[in-house]
Amino acid sequence: MATQTERHSTLPQRVGQMNGAWRLFVIGALAVLGFGIYSFWQEATQGMVVTGMRDVGTMGGATWGLYITMVVYFIGVSFAGITVAALIRIFNLDHLKPIARTAELLTVVSLILGGLAIIVDLGNPMRGVVNLFKYARPQSPFFGTFSLVVAGYLFSSLVYLYLGGRRDAARLAKSPSRLQWFHRLWAAGYADTPEERDRHDRASFWLAIAIVPLLVVAHSTLGFVFGLQVGRPGWYGTLQAPAFVALAGVSGIGHILILAAIVRKVTATPHRIGEAIFAWLGKFLLGMLLVYLYFMVVELLTLVYATPETEKRLSDALLTGEFAWIYWGSVAALVISAVVLIWQAVVRRWSVTWLVAVGVLANLAAIGKRYLIVVPSQTHGTLLPYDTGSYSPSVVEFGVIAGLFALGALLIGLFFKAFPALPIEDESEEVIANA
Amino acid sequence: MKYGMVVDLDRCQGCRACMEACKVENNTAQGHFWMYVFRYEEGSFPETQINFLPRPCQHCDNAPCVKVCPVGARFSREDGVVLTDADRCIGCRYCELACPYGVNYFNWRKPEKGQYEIVDWSDPDLEPVTGGAIPPYRNPDLDGLHGEEQRRTGGGSQAKGVMEKCTFCVQRIEKGLQPACVTTCPTDALVFGDKTDASTPVGRYLAEKRTWRLLEEAGTEPSVFYVGSRPPTHRSKEIERPKASV
Amino acid sequence: MRRFWTAACLVVGVVLMVVGYTASAPWGTESVAHSDPRFVFAPAVFVLGVVIAFSSALVYELLPEKRRH
Numbered sequence: 203m204a205t206q207t208e209r210h211s212t213l214p215q216r217v218g219q220m221n222g223a224w225r226l227f228v229i230g231a232l233a234v235l236g237f238g239i240y241s242f243w244q245e246a247t248q249g250m251v252v253t254g255m256r257d258v259g260t261m262g263g264a265t266w267g268l269y270i271t272m273v274v275y276f277i278g279v280s281f282a283g284i285t286v287a288a289l290i291r292i293f294n295l296d297h298l299k300p301i302a303r304t305a306e307l308l309t310v311v312s313l314i315l316g317g318l319a320i321i322v323d324l325g326n327p328m329r330g331v332v333n334l335f336k337y338a339r340p341q342s343p344f345f346g347t348f349s350l351v352v353a354g355y356l357f358s359s360l361v362y363l364y365l366g367g368r369r370d371a372a373r374l375a376k377s378p379s380r381l382q383w384f385h386r387l388w389a390a391g392y393a394d395t396p397e398e399r400d401r402h403d404r405a406s407f408w409l410a411i412a413i414v415p416l417l418v419v420a421h422s423t424l425g426f427v428f429g430l431q432v433g434r435p436g437w438y439g440t441l442q443a444p445a446f447v448a449l450a451g452v453s454g455i456g457h458i459l460i461l462a463a464i465v466r467k468v469t470a471t472p473h474r475i476g477e478a479i480f481a482w483l484g485k486f487l488l489g490m491l492l493v494y495l496y497f498m499v500v501e502l503l504t505l506v507y508a509t510p511e512t513e514k515r516l517s518d519a520l521l522t523g524e525f526a527w528i529y530w531g532s533v534a535a536l537v538i539s540a541v542v543l544i545w546q547a548v549v550r551r552w553s554v555t556w557l558v559a560v561g562v563l564a565n566l567a568a569i570g571k572r573y574l575i576v577v578p579s580q581t582h583g584t585l586l587p588y589d590t591g592s593y594s595p596s597v598v599e600f601g602v603i604a605g606l607f608a609l610g611a612l613l614i615g616l617f618f619k620a621f622p623a624l625p626i627e628d629e630s631e632e633v634i635a636n637a
Numbered sequence: 638m639k640y641g642m643v644v645d646l647d648r649c650q651g652c653r654a655c656m657e658a659c660k661v662e663n664n665t666a667q668g669h670f671w672m673y674v675f676r677y678e679e680g681s682f683p684e685t686q687i688n689f690l691p692r693p694c695q696h697c698d699n700a701p702c703v704k705v706c707p708v709g710a711r712f713s714r715e716d717g718v719v720l721t722d723a724d725r726c727i728g729c730r731y732c733e734l735a736c737p738y739g740v741n742y743f744n745w746r747k748p749e750k751g752q753y754e755i756v757d758w759s760d761p762d763l764e765p766v767t768g769g770a771i772p773p774y775r776n777p778d779l780d781g782l783h784g785e786e787q788r789r790t791g792g793g794s795q796a797k798g799v800m801e802k803c804t805f806c807v808q809r810i811e812k813g814l815q816p817a818c819v820t821t822c823p824t825d826a827l828v829f830g831d832k833t834d835a836s837t838p839v840g841r842y843l844a845e846k847r848t849w850r851l852l853e854e855a856g857t858e859p860s861v862f863y864v865g866s867r868p869p870t871h872r873s874k875e876i877e878r879p880k881a882s883v
Numbered sequence: 884m885r886r887f888w889t890a891a892c893l894v895v896g897v898v899l900m901v902v903g904y905t906a907s908a909p910w911g912t913e914s915v916a917h918s919d920p921r922f923v924f925a926p927a928v929f930v931l932g933v934v935i936a937f938s939s940a941l942v943y944e945l946l947p948e949k950r951r952h
Contacts, residue, residue, distance in 0.1 A: 249797040250728075251745035251883060259739025260670050260881045265730045325728015325743065325798025333727050337708040337919070338926035339908040344707035344731060349926060354933035361937050365944055390945055401944055409940045432855050433701055433737025511871045585737045585852055586692065587677050587873040700912055709908050709918030722918075786915045 215469040215622040218379050224619070231612040238605010241598045242322055250325060254596040262591035264580040268599045269323035271573045272606065274424060275453065276316035277351055278446065278568065281421055282454020283309030284359050286486075287366075288410035298482055300474045300624045301462050306363040308457055311613045313356040315606050320347075322602055343430060346423030355420050358413050365406060368392040369399075370626045381620055388621075421447045428575060435513040436520075436579035445497045451490035452536075453568035456561035459483050461614070463558045465623045474624055481552045487564065488543040495536060512585055519582040519590075520574065528570045535567035639698075639717040640805055640860065641832025642819070643842040644691050647865035648826035651676050651689030655818035655827060659693075662806060662817035664776055666751035666794040668883045669742040671803035672818045677873040688866055688873070691827065693818065694719065694740040694803035695851065695859030702732035702741065711800070712786075717832075717860050718805050720783075720790035726799040733800065737855045741802045744794050745883055751794050778808035805829070832860060889943040896936025903929025 213219075244252050256263025283305040290298045324330040338345050371388035374381070392398060422443040428434075429442030462483065466475040509517050520529050539560045546552050581591035651674060659665065659672035675690040696719045703713050710726035713719050721732075733741035744751065749759060749771050756763065758771040767773035779791035784807065791808050792801035806816035814820070819827040830837040835844050839862075842848065848862040906925035911917045920926065 249744070249746045249750075251750075256745070256882055257668070257742050258733055260673055260879070261668055261742075262882060265733050265743060323729070325730070325800075326726070330727035330729070333708045333710075333725060335927040335930070336923050337725065337908070339707060339709050339918070339920075340904060341908070341910045342705050342707045342731070344705070344729070345907070345926070348707065349930050349933065353930040354937070357934050358937040361940055365940060368944075391947075398944075405940045405943045409937070412937070427731075431701065431705075431735050433735060433852075433857075514871065580734065584739055585855070586739060587675060587869045587871075587875050588739060589875050589878055698912075703912040703917070706918070709920075712915050712918035713912050715914045 213374060213377055213379055213381070213622075214626055215471070215618075215624060217374070217619060217622055218381050220619065224615075227615060228612065231608045231615070234608035235605050235612065238602050238608060241601030241605065245322075245598055245602070246327070252596060252598045254594050254599060256591075256593070258580045258591065259584055259586070259588045262581070262589055264577045264591060264593035266323070266576050266580065267593055268573070268595040268603060269319055271569065271576050272603055273316050273319040273323065274446070274572045274576070275569055276312045276319055276606075277347075277421070277424055278450035278572070279454045279457050279565075280309040280312040280316065280355070280359075281417060281447065281450035282458055283307070283312070284355075284362065284413055284417060285451070285454070286458060286483075287362065288414050291406050291410040295482075297478050300471070301458065301465075301479055301483075303363070303366065303625065304461050304465055304623050305458050306359060306366065307614060307617055308454070308461060309359045310356065310363055311610050312454075312457075313352065313359065314613070315610050317352045317356070318609070319603075319606060320352075322606075343423055343427040346420065347427065350416065350423060351420040355413075355417055358409065358416065362406065362409050362413065364388070365402060365409070367621060368402070369394060370622055373626050374622070384620055418447065421450055433585060434579045435510075435583040435585070436516045437575075437583075441497060441501060442575075445494070445501075448490060448494040448497055449568055449571060452487065452494050453565050455483060455487040455490060456564035456568070459487065459557050459561035460565075463554050463561075465618070466554070468618075469623055471624060474627075477552050480554055480557050484543050484546060484552050484557055484560075487560070488540060488547065491536060491540045491543065491564070495540060498533065498536075513583075515590065516578055516582045519578055523582075524592075525574060525578050528574055532567040532570035532574070535563040535570075539563045539567070638831050639833050640696065640810070640829070641717065641839050641843075642693065642696075642805075642816075642861045643828040643839050643848065643864060644861060645826045645828065645842075645864045646688075646690070648824040649674075649689045649691060650824060650826075651687075652823065654821050654823060655691060658817040658821035659803070661774055662776060662809070663791075663804070664752075664772060664774070664779060664793040665742070665801075666744065666746065666748075666883075667753050668881045669794070669801070670879070670881065671740070671742070671792075671801075673740075675869065675873075675875060676877040677869060677875045679870070679873050687876070688869070690863075690866075690869060691818075692738060692740065692851070693816075693861060694805075695738055695857065695861045696803075696805060698858035698860065699856060701735040701737070701855075701857060705731045705735040707731065714784060714786070718807060718810075720788070720804055720807060721792065721800055721802065722788040722790055723792065723796060723799045723801070724789045728798040728800065730800060737852050737857065738859075741800055743800050744797045747797045748794050751797075751883075776808070781808075783807045783811060832862075885943060885946045888946055889939045892939035892942050893936055896932045896934070896939065899928055899932025899935060901932075903927070903932050 255265055255267045258265050286305040287302045290302050321327045334348050368389050371385045372392040375385040375389050425443030425446035428437040429439055431437045462475055505517050519525050542560050577593055581593055653674045656672050656674055665671055673692045677688055679686050696717055700719050702711050708725055708727055710722045711732045730743050752772045779793035783790050792804055815829050819829045828838045830839040832839050834840045846864045848864050850859045903925050906921040908920050909917055
């Protein structure tokens with residue numbers, strides 16, 4: 203036993219160490235994931251009638267519900283991760299380097315979840331995957347979502363994560379451990395010579411420069427999925443694409459704040475993930491919040507000042523009707539978040555607890571807003587005189603989505619057990635872990 | 638040659654025989670109304686007016702559903718008919734959302750569960766009568782490949798997880814027949830044919846009468862033209878809605 | 884050598900992207916042709932092009948320098 207503990211403790215940041223709490227976390231996540239897979243199985247065998255979705259129009263339902271809400275949400279969250287990592291690289295924000303890898307991982311995992319959420323929503327998932335590769339059409343906004351977001355964006359983020367981790371992998375590969383094969387594979391012969399470091403700097407710089415326009419296009423395409431549909435009041439509009447990008451930033455940075463706090467706690471590195479990092483993230487979040495709140499105000503004023511006939515039913519339902527609690531709740535969550543951030547900026551004291559609370563609030567608001575984009579335009583937005591519809595998600599939908607979140611938590615947790623979340627500083631960190 | 642339909646609202650009496658005929662011809666599932674007839678009311682009592690509005694798929698020339706289909710399962714033919722290839726459809730339901738008219742239906746259930754449960758059609762005692770077909774009035778023409786393009790476009794709820802909608806009875810028009818709704822209408826309120834030829838009944842309507850189309854402002858260029866009455870507005874309130882959910 | 888392969892990756896990637904995109908179903912709604920790509924799997928070619936183009940970064944970092952003796 204002693205030899206085993208010795209072996210494991212040579213790796214920093216608790217990599218390779220599995221204690222009771224960790225095992226409990228894995229078991230819990232696997233249980234929820236199992237329930238998610240079971241729920242999906244029901245849907246795959248019995249048909250999507252087990253969800254709460256129904257046809258728009260005569261059936262009085264919403265045909266896109268919680269699944270598409272989560273697709274938009276997950277892809278939105280992925281925006282901030284790689285953007286933060288790219289900004290750190292392009293503008294050499296060295297003091298933020300400790301969270302770069304966490305941010306990159308967040309992008310990769312949330313894109314995987316977003317892709318899975320799309321597949322789960324298809325009536326024919328297996329055929330869907332094959333037929334998209336065979337027949338996907340560029341004039342459908344989905345083409346961009348499929349080819350640029352899931353393929354291009356995911357792949358480039360993976361490449362960025364991989365290349366950025368080679369130095370640490372080479373370091374870790376020197377220590378004998380059960381994960382040595384994995385670290386050696388990742389390092390792929392990295393020798394940490396000045397020349398290699400130069401090369402990596404250059405490659406990561408240009409990669410970051412290339413990824414940023416790709417993700418702006420990808421998120422705008424997602425906005426176009428909704429914004430180009432002339433037949434759906436509440437969807438058709440020029441503001442959808444920019445608003446999608448802004449809310450993506452809000453939810454993504456909220457997530458980074460939460461993850462950074464967790465990583466800080468679990469790896470016990472408050473000196474590296476310190477107030478400076480949280481301050482920067484808090485200010486960035488505040489900036490994106492203010493942009494998004496501005497969009498919301500403009501949208502609200504335009505709607506209320508002159509409501510077109512086609513949008514009257516929808517607007518009433520959103521502002522004073524059955525969706526009002528989600529609408530005003532989300533607005534309140536975003537405004538409270540902004541106020542808390544402004545206050546922290548003014549007193550120049552950034553508290554991790556408050557920031558995590560803001561991160562959670564901002565994400566809840568993001569889910570609420572995404573839901574409000576997807577559902578009301580279907581139940582309350584028919585142009586012909588159909589009766590108003592209704593939609594309530596079923597247990598199957600909640601189960602699948604819970605499974606997706608569990609999968610995400612599991613992927614992140616497993617990754618940080620196999621690889622350090624923070625870039626390794628120097629030899630002394632390994633010594634500390636040994637003691 | 639481009640197919641079009643004229644709906645004469647001065648003749649339509651809202652009997653909904655067309656809805657029933659469509660159902661029998663195309664074996665649509667419970668809650669699916671490829672042809673639908675709105676019965677709606679305007680004004681408030683005692684100055685109310687009741688109107689009927691048949692709403693098949695409009696087979697738009699600039700169909701938004703065709704534009705958004707990610708895999709080309711929903712496509713437009715040269716003769717103007719907009720069809721869905723059940724072999725290629727992945728069930729994303731984007732066409733349903735792009736359509737301003739609400740004519741699309743998704744197969745939420747397995748075929749044997751989707752039909753009307755007047756009796757249990759899979760009961761072995763019924764087999765000598767139905768020959769095992771569910772529903773017993775199954776139309777075998779729906780299963781094949783249609784048109785020059787040879788695609789499985791008949792629809793009729795044979796598979797779960799795919800979209801379908803009014804096909805202008807593709808399996809009938811290729812035999813030279815008229816769509817089921819047109820043939821059944823007791824007052825000849827529905828007229829179908831080549832809208833580019835002024836000598837056909839459709840062409841004559843278009844040449845001689847003032848026609849309008851639903852949701853012109855959406856720019857979809859529908860092929861279904863209405864004569865008489867006037868378009869519904871947001872004051873129109875639907876009445877006598879069929880129980881249509883599953 | 885490395886520069887060559889990196890550039891080759893980028894060029895091949897972009898070419899595949901252009902070919903894949905233009906060979907995917909054409910824009911328009913008037914006929915059946917607007918629902919089919921020029922060849923099946925054309926979108927896969929586009930995605931492959933994106934992947935290869937970004938792989939140029941991997942090539943740039945991973946390929947060893949040609950040793951001069």
